[in-house]
Amino acid sequence: MDQMTQLCRELKDKLSEYLDGDLESALCAEIERHLQGCDNCRVMVDTLNKTITLYRNYGQVSVPPDTHGRLTRVLRLEMLKNQPARADDNSHPPGGRDQ
């Protein structure tokens, strides 16, 4: 069952700290344990991780909004590719905000 739990929400708040390595190790362990059982959060971490990597590859230059939009789209596609196909996943259509 991929439901947003309290821990999911907490994790979302602390995700950037987690990826930056700013969290205490006890909390990191907790997050990692949660990730093993939660597809939602795993995808979230993975996506953010890729985003950060991409931004780092771009260096410290500011990314124009258009590029940012394209990046997001590419990331979303990557995400979809990495997701196992789900027959019954029509509650959250991917890319639903794009017309």
Ligand SMILES: [Zn+2]
């Ligand atoms: Zn979760």
